[in-house]
Amino acid sequence: MTELVGRSISELKKLLAEKSVSAREILSAHWKQVHALDPEIKAFTCLTEERAQKQAARVDELIARGEALPALAGIPVAIKDNICVADYPTTCSSKILESFIAPYEATVAQKLDAAGALFIGKTNMDEFAMGSSTENSAFKKTANPWDVSRVPGGSSGGSTASVAAGMAVLALGSDTGGSIRQPAAFCGVSGMKPTYGMVSRFGLVAFASSLDQIGPLARSVEDTAIALSVISGHDKKDSTSIPDPFKNQGPRFEESLAQEPDKLMKGLRVGVITELVGEGIEPEIVSSIRAAAAVFEKLGAKVTDVSLPNSKYALPVYYLIATAEASANLARYDGVKYGLRETEGTAKDSILQMYKSTRSKGFGAEVKRRIMLGTYALSSGYYDAYYKKAQQVRRLIKNDFDKVFESCDVLISPTSPTVAFKIGEKTDDPLSMYLSDIATIPANLAGLPGISIPAGLGKDKLPIGLQILGNTLSDEVVLKVAHAFQQSTDFHNRQFPGLATVG
Ligand code: GLN
Numbered sequence: 396m397t398e399l400v401g402r403s404i405s406e407l408k409k410l411l412a413e414k415s416v417s418a419r420e421i422l423s424a425h426w427k428q429v430h431a432l433d434p435e436i437k438a439f440t441c442l443t444e445e446r447a448q449k450q451a452a453r454v455d456e457l458i459a460r461g462e463a464l465p466a467l468a469g470i471p472v473a474i475k476d477n478i479c480v481a482d483y484p485t486t487c488s489s490k491i492l493e494s495f496i497a498p499y500e501a502t503v504a505q506k507l508d509a510a511g512a513l514f515i516g517k518t519n520m521d522e523f524a525m526g527s528s529t530e531n532s533a534f535k536k537t538a539n540p541w542d543v544s545r546v547p548g549g550s551s552g553g554s555t556a557s558v559a560a561g562m563a564v565l566a567l568g569s570d571t572g573g574s575i576r577q578p579a580a581f582c583g584v585s586g587m588k589p590t591y592g593m594v595s596r597f598g599l600v601a602f603a604s605s606l607d608q609i610g611p612l613a614r615s616v617e618d619t620a621i622a623l624s625v626i627s628g629h630d631k632k633d634s635t636s637i638p639d640p641f642k643n644q645g646p647r648f649e650e651s652l653a654q655e656p657d658k659l660m661k662g663l664r665v666g667v668i669t670e671l672v673g674e675g676i677e678p679e680i681v682s683s684i685r686a687a688a689a690v691f692e693k694l695g696a697k698v699t700d701v702s703l704p705n706s707k708y709a710l711p712v713y714y715l716i717a718t719a720e721a722s723a724n725l726a727r728y729d730g731v732k733y734g735l736r737e738t739e740g741t742a743k744d745s746i747l748q749m750y751k752s753t754r755s756k757g758f759g760a761e762v763k764r765r766i767m768l769g770t771y772a773l774s775s776g777y778y779d780a781y782y783k784k785a786q787q788v789r790r791l792i793k794n795d796f797d798k799v800f801e802s803c804d805v806l807i808s809p810t811s812p813t814v815a816f817k818i819g820e821k822t823d824d825p826l827s828m829y830l831s832d833i834a835t836i837p838a839n840l841a842g843l844p845g846i847s848i849p850a851g852l853g854k855d856k857l858p859i860g861l862q863i864l865g866n867t868l869s870d871e872v873v874l875k876v877a878h879a880f881q882q883s884t885d886f887h888n889r890q891f892p893g894l895a896t897v898g
Contacts, residue, residue: 580860
């Protein structure tokens with residue numbers, strides 16, 4: 396049988412359309428990959444096998460009837476475990492939701508299903524998406540396919556590792572402060588955080604509602620664009636969803652990519668964020684970003700250095716706003732409405748004690764740390780000094796972006812200051828873990844679209860991520876620039892060393 400793992404969406408769809416393979420065969424090739432690799436990678440919290448079989452059968456029927464194939468027909472997809480897939484667990488990798496079965500389906504999952512995708516499974520993550528390494532999962536630690544002694548990044552580590560290891564062609568992650576882009580950088584794949592409000596969050600378990608955004612992960616920008624076209628658009632079930640972001644046209648991001656790289660880059664102005672190519676960033680990473688700037692220049696773009704002076708406050712601002720919102724969002728896990736209820740040692744009539752025991756047993760250390768921080772920042776007497784101040788500085792950060800976007804179309808920087816670190820290396824030092832997102836957080840605070848794509852190999856031959864940021868709703872420009880880079884380089888084709896041997 397033709398090798399089916401590691402292929403692009405368009406390759407797989409071509410094979411399907413010419414009837415060289417069936418959706419069931421694509422599915423079984425990916426199950427084989429999951430069974431061969433996942434015992435070591437540990438990307439999945441649950442496999443959604445029955446659902447995938449049904450979806451594959453449906454696609455095969457379409458083919459048999461000679462009907463047109465939808466955008467993701469027969470494409471295996473992995474879904475982060477904070478996004479609801481009806482009738483399967485949505486645990487957020489937390490003990491408190493271990494027994495929770497989603498009674499409904501997230502809009503993004505519905506859209507993937509309608510586009511013919513095959514759901515492989517739900518993926519491991521940092522508990523409630525709080526973390527940068529997937530080590531905060533209550534269940535297991537996902538390994539980086541490039542080196543299993545290292546983290547895949549986080550919090551969407553399971554989704555990202557599943558794509559990097561060829562267990563899924565696409566995956567969905569969520570990005571509150573970098574959780575799609577940073578793991579994409581660590582695992583050598585492409586991962587996009589769309590403009591805030593462009594993808595429905597209905598059915599996404601909330602962490603920090605003014606920052607959370609769902610987005611796709613894939614092995615190329617082209618596949619990322621196809622997935623984004625499918626999942627984006629207005630949803631009346633999400634009140635933060637942008638009304639009519641595409642002026643009724645329906646997004647076709649992949650179509651705008653079908654040009655030569657120099658045409659894609661023609662006349663574009665690229666700014667290199669100076670604060671992110673200096674101190675604190677591994678030297679190999681800085682060189683790769685400078686080399687990427689040279690690639691854009693060669694393609695006809697105008698490259699300049701730009702400054703975002705207030706971005707130095709992004710980390711503290713984020714850890715006040717995100718924790719404040721999390722403390723409110725996570726108040727709903729009280730042992731009454733969802734999942735775990737801990738009554739052991741509780742007097743029958745003490746509901747307060749039941750809340751306390753449930754939350755104390757159900758939440759992990761990082762989640763508790765965030766709830767306490769956020770509750771403190773919102774408490775009377777401190778609200779003005781912390782939460783309100785943070786919101787004011789958030790505005791200054793956004794103003795910096797507005798200013799540089801007057802003279803730039805996109806901004807580039809490293810996605811992360813380091814390559815993938817060792818499992819256990821930062822678990823005892825939350826601050827150094829938080830620093831992992833220093834380059835990604837500003838875009839969430841400003842609601843901007845951003846992508847991370849592979850841009851070389853750094854220390855210990857591990858992938859380096861190039862971040863490309865755009866102005867509000869210029870997701871298409873971001874994708875074009877990223878695609879132009881991939882058309883001119885081959886970093887995205889360097890799969891993790893084990894991929895070629897399995898299948
Ligand atoms: N690592 C950041 C955090 O721990 C971002 C997480 C995310 O984007 N979900 O909050």
